[in-house]
Amino acid sequence: DQQVKQNSPSLSVQEGRISILNCDYTNSMFDYFLWYKKYPAEGPTFLISISSIKDKNEDGRFTVFLNKSAKHLSLHIVPSQPGDSAVYFCAATDNAGNMLTFGGGTRLMVKP
Amino acid sequence: DAGVIQSPRHEVTEMGQEVTLRCKPISGHNSLFWYRQTMMRGLELLIYFNNNVPIDDSGMPEDRFSAKMPNASFSTLKIQPSEPRDSAVYFCASSPPRGTTRFLETQYFGPGTRLLVL
Numbered sequence: 001d002q003q004v005k006q007n008s009p010s011l012s013v014q015e016g017r018i019s020i021l022n023c024d025y026t027n028s029m030f031d032y033f034l035w036y037k038k039y040p041a042e043g044p045t046f047l048i049s050i051s052s053i054k055d056k057n058e059d060g061r062f063t064v065f066l067n068k069s070a071k072h073l074s075l076h077i078v079p080s081q082p083g084d085s086a087v088y089f090c091a092a093t094d095n096a097g098n099m100l101t102f103g104g105g106t107r108l109m110v111k112p
Numbered sequence: 113d114a115g116v117i118q119s120p121r122h123e124v125t126e127m128g129q130e131v132t133l134r135c136k137p138i139s140g141h142n143s144l145f146w147y148r149q150t151m152m153r154g155l156e157l158l159i160y161f162n163n164n165v166p167i168d169d170s171g172m173p174e175d176r177f178s179a180k181m182p183n184a185s186f187s188t189l190k191i192q193p194s195e196p197r198d199s200a201v202y203f204c205a206s207s208p209p210r211g212t213t214r215f216l217e218t219q220y221f222g223p224g225t226r227l228l229v230l
Binding site for chain 2: 002006041042044045046089099102103104105
């Protein structure tokens with residue numbers, strides 16, 4: 001049973017518009033969440049993270065929102081750029097903080 | 113810094129053959145992770161080493177899979193015998209010693225090995 005789920009396998013957005021990628025989790029012990037970005041033929045790279053003590057974390061065009069009661073987080077990219085086209089993975093960890101549980105990924109395509 | 117190095121980048125083999133994937137972590141990193149990416153299951157953690165010692169191998173699919181880390185600069189993931197359902201991209205990642213803050217964002221991934229078992 002997947003503890004971290006990304007229900008949208010793909011998303012297509014026009015350049016300049018907002019991209020919203022969603023992630024749901026089931027394990028209430030998760031307290032730290034991360035987003036990774038992956039280009040073809042490359043490994044994932046860290047993008048942004050959020051602790052469960054916060055509900056929002058912003059870094060430039062990227063903002064992650066956390067709704068603990070709904071066990072839901074989302075990544076907003078504004079404005080979206082063609083270079084943002086990649087697969088985005090949501091990940092979570094518990095208090096031990098040793099291992100990450102990843103979602104299945106969402107392929108984002110930003111059209112010029 | 114060369115980053116995490118994985119070899120081979122691509123491997124095509126026949127069912128029943130032994131497959132060995134290799135990883136060289138970033139120098140100075142003391143944690144190493146093996147992941148598998150498939151369409152069905154996304155990115156799964158297979159095994160995690162800390163200071164060359166396997167800490168958690170609960171993600172290893174079955175006895176056909178084994179991993180070793182004989183020293184701080186080298187790790188292998190072996191599949192024997194291989195099966196078509198093992199076809200996936202296998203990633204190795206490393207991270208530096210854990211400090212007073214969360215270190216997970218500093219988990220650096222290699223480019224992956226794309227394995228195809230016919």
